[in-house]
Amino acid sequence: MITKPKGTIDVTGNDSLLWDYVNSVVATMMSAYNYEYIRTPIFEASELFHRSVGSSSDIVKKETYDFQDKGERHITLRPEGTAGVVRSYIENKLYAEPDVKKYFYNGTMYRYERPQKGRLREFTQFGVEVLGSNDPIIDAEVISLQYRILEALHIENLQININSLGDSESRENYREALVSYLKPHLDKVCPDCQERFKTNPLRILDCKVDKDSEVIKNAPKTVDYLNKESKERFETVLKYLRFLDIDYEVNPNIVRGLDYYDHTVFEIVSLDNEETKANVLGGGGRYNKLIKELDGPESYGIGFACGIDRIIDVLKDIDLYKDVKKEIECYVMYVSEEEKLYALDIVQNLRLNGIVTETNNLNKSLKGQFKEADRLSAKYLIILNNEDLKKGLVNVKDNRTKEEEKVDIAELTEYIIGNL
Ligand code: AMP
Numbered sequence: 001m002i003t004k005p006k007g008t009i010d011v012t013g014n015d016s017l018l019w020d021y022v023n024s025v026v027a028t029m030m031s032a033y034n035y036e037y038i039r040t041p042i043f044e045a046s047e048l049f050h051r052s053v054g055s056s057s058d059i060v061k062k063e064t065y066d067f068q069d070k071g072e073r074h075i076t077l078r079p080e081g082t083a084g085v086v087r088s089y090i091e092n093k094l095y096a097e098p099d100v101k102k103y104f105y106n107g108t109m110y111r112y113e114r115p116q117k118g119r120l121r122e123f124t125q126f127g128v129e130v131l132g133s134n135d136p137i138i139d140a141e142v143i144s145l146q147y148r149i150l151e152a153l154h155i156e157n158l159q160i161n162i163n164s165l166g167d168s169e170s171r172e173n174y175r176e177a178l179v180s181y182l183k184p185h186l187d188k189v190c191p192d193c194q195e196r197f198k199t200n201p202l203r204i205l206d207c208k209v210d211k212d213s214e215v216i217k218n219a220p221k222t223v224d225y226l227n228k229e230s231k232e233r234f235e236t237v238l239k240y241l242r243f244l245d246i247d248y249e250v251n252p253n254i255v256r257g258l259d260y261y262d263h264t265v266f267e268i269v270s271l272d273n274e275e276t277k278a279n280v281l282g283g284g285g286r287y288n289k290l291i292k293e294l295d296g297p298e299s300y301g302i303g304f305a306c307g308i309d310r311i312i313d314v315l316k317d318i319d320l321y322k323d324v325k326k327e328i329e330c331y332v333m334y335v336s337e338e339e340k341l342y343a344l345d346i347v348q349n350l351r352l353n354g355i356v357t358e359t360n361n362l363n364k365s366l367k368g369q370f371k372e373a374d375r376l377s378a379k380y381l382i383i384l385n386n387e388d389l390k391k392g393l394v395n396v397k398d399n400r401t402k403e404e405e406k407v408d409i410a411e412l413t414e415y416i417i418g419n420l
Contacts, residue, residue, distance in 0.1 A: 007113065007121025009309070017324045018312050022153060023106065026126045029149045030104040033141070035128055038103040040084035042110075046074040052083040052290055054259025056199035058192075063111040077110035082260070082287065082303050083294075085129040090296035100133040106308075118279075118310045127284070127305035131291070134300040136233060139264045139286060140240035146268055146282055146304045147246055155314055157271040158281075161251035162238070165202075165222050165262050166230035168289070174225035175201060185215045205255045221252035230263065237264055254283075260293070261285040264302065270314050281314070282306030329420060331378035332359040333369045339384040346382065346394070346412065353413045355420075373399065380416060 004010060011019050030037070046066055053060050065077040078084055085103055088094070094101055106126040113119050128145065130138050143160060150158055165171050178201050186194055190209040197204065210216050226234060241248055248266075256265045265285035272279075284304030291299040315321045330350050334343040343359055350357040358376060360369050373381050383395040394412060397404045398419070407415045 005121070007115035009120060009122075014324055015312065017326060018315055018321060019308065021324075022308055022311060022315070023126075025152050026104075026106060026149060029145065029152060030128070033102075033145050035102045035104040035145075038085055038088065038105050038129075039107070040081075040088050040105070041078075042108065043075050043077050044084055044087065046076040048083050048087055048294070049076050049079060051294060052086065052260055053080065054200070056196075057203070057259055059111060063113055065110045065112060079109055079111045081105050081107070081109065081125055081127050081305055082129055082290075082301075085303075086131070086287075086290055086294055086296070086301060089129075089131050090291065090294055095132060095291075095297055095299055100138070101131040102128065103131075104128045118307075118313060120309055124308040125305040126308060127282075127303055129301060129303035131301045132299055134288065136236040136240055139237045139302055140244055140246075142284065142302050142304055143237075143241060143248075143264075143266055144244045144246045146284070146306060149306070150268065150281060150311070153311065153315065154318060154320055155270060155281075155311070159269050159271055160241075160246065160248040160266055161254050161269065162241075162248045162264065162266040163222060163251055163254040164226060164230060164234035164237075164264055165255065165285075166226040166234075167262060170222075170226045170230045171262060173227075174220065174222050177220045177225060178202065178204075181220055182215070188213065188215050200259065202255045205253050211253070216253070222255070223250065223252060233263060256283060256285055260287040260290040262288050266304070268306070272314070272317070279310075281310050325377065327356060328358050328373075328376040328378040329355050330357040330380045330382055330416060331369070331373035331376060332357060332382040332384065333366065333373070334360060334384040335366055336386065338386060339389065342384055342389050342409075346384070346409065349413060350382075350416065353417070355413070355416055379420065382412070 049060055049064060059079045064079055067075055069075050085105065089101065104126065108122055108124050110122055112121060115121060128142060130142060143162070147158065147160060166174070182197060182201060182204065186197060189204060190207065193204045193207050193210055204210065205216060205219060238248065254265050254267055263286040267283035268281050270279045270281055282304055284302070286302040288300045291297065291301055332343050332347050334340050347357050347359045358378070364372065378399055381397040381399055383397060385395070388394060388406065392409050393406045394409055395404055396407045396415065
């Protein structure tokens with residue numbers, strides 16, 4: 001038997017309903033906030049991720065799915081969504097348009113990680129990227145949108161952790177302070193962090209291994225190294241969040257794993273399953289230098305990404321979603337070949353009017369069809385027989401009250417809609 005690759009999942013049964021539900025809430029919210037759907041390739045030139053996510057990041061060093069295609073091009077399956085969207089923004093010269101560009105995506109990402117709860121090799125993220133504005137109102141919109149989507153999904157006990165890395169000058173000042181602080185303590189951090197110290201010391205702050213160590217707890221804080229402008233900018237973002245009624249916690253250890261962030265960085269966690277790292281449902285930040293870094297013009301960007309696989313894990317623990325079931329509205333029953341021809345037409349008509357309809361697809365007896373309709377919790381049974389059909393009628397049984405009525409075929413759709 002062929003089995004699925006390690007770290008991947010099949011979404012079936014009730015889980016599919018939850019996935020559909022999450023996707024529809026995401027699409028509705030994105031539309032209300034005026035975000036445009038963007039779809040970029042699942043694979044890109046490897047160089048894109050080396051230059052954006054950063055060659056020294058864990059993702060690029062250890063976790064990407066890289067291969068050479070038949071034309072000997074170096075290709076990488078996307079590990080995250082921002083790089084592709086920014087590439088598209090530059091390549092299609094979308095920056096030449098006058099307005100701020102607000103995009104959302106929803107798609108699979110690939111990271112060669114050690115699979116565990118909430119950590120897959122193929123997973124799905126929805127996210128946004130806003131390009132072309134450095135106004136703190138956008139930082140506040142992006143953070144609040146992420147929160148409001150999770151709230152609309154009825155996820156409670158969420159916490160937003162927010163921090164600022166500041167502009168290039170502040171970041172550099174902080175880097176220097178951190179390096180002099182860490183130098184005498186290097187023997188107390190994990191081997192990966194000793195390596196990170198040389199390539200990107202900020203990453204040591206969000207190391208999964210060392211996160212509770214004294215060295216990390218006592219490290220200097222980014223917010224203390226912000227220059228005046230960066231500090232004011234951060235204060236403004238926080239003020240706007242308060243006006244949007246969004247609670248947050250300033251957390252100096254949020255630096256995010258990727259190279260391209262500056263200014264605002266944030267994560268949103270579910271406090272209900274704090275024991276695992278998988279409680280981080282999403283995160284993001286501002287990346288004002290990235291567009292230039294990828295050969296685009298001087299511009300601005302900010303985005304977030306949320307993991308749907310982790311969101312589904314959280315939803316499964318919420319009572320509201322325990323018994324979600326697809327509701328069949330009509331089940332059309334027939335026995336003879338002649339009745340079947342009528343059934344084809346009636347079923348199609350009901351479906352085209354938006355009524356969720358199923359029929360006998362396995363040549364079952366009438367008894368078998370009653371059983372199937374019950375299993376599907378069908379609300380109405382449309383029972384066809386030759387005699388009624390000749391008179392233009394069908395037998396409609398309300399499967400909850402068990403009442404039956406003869407209904408004119410021409411009025412069937414209206415009858416069902418009126419009674420649902
Ligand atoms: P990141 O791009 O690493 O900031 O991840 C953003 C969100 O994507 C996380 O908060 C998770 O919800 C989700 N995510 C990241 N990596 C994985 C993974 N390997 N498996 C499942 N979800 C993931």
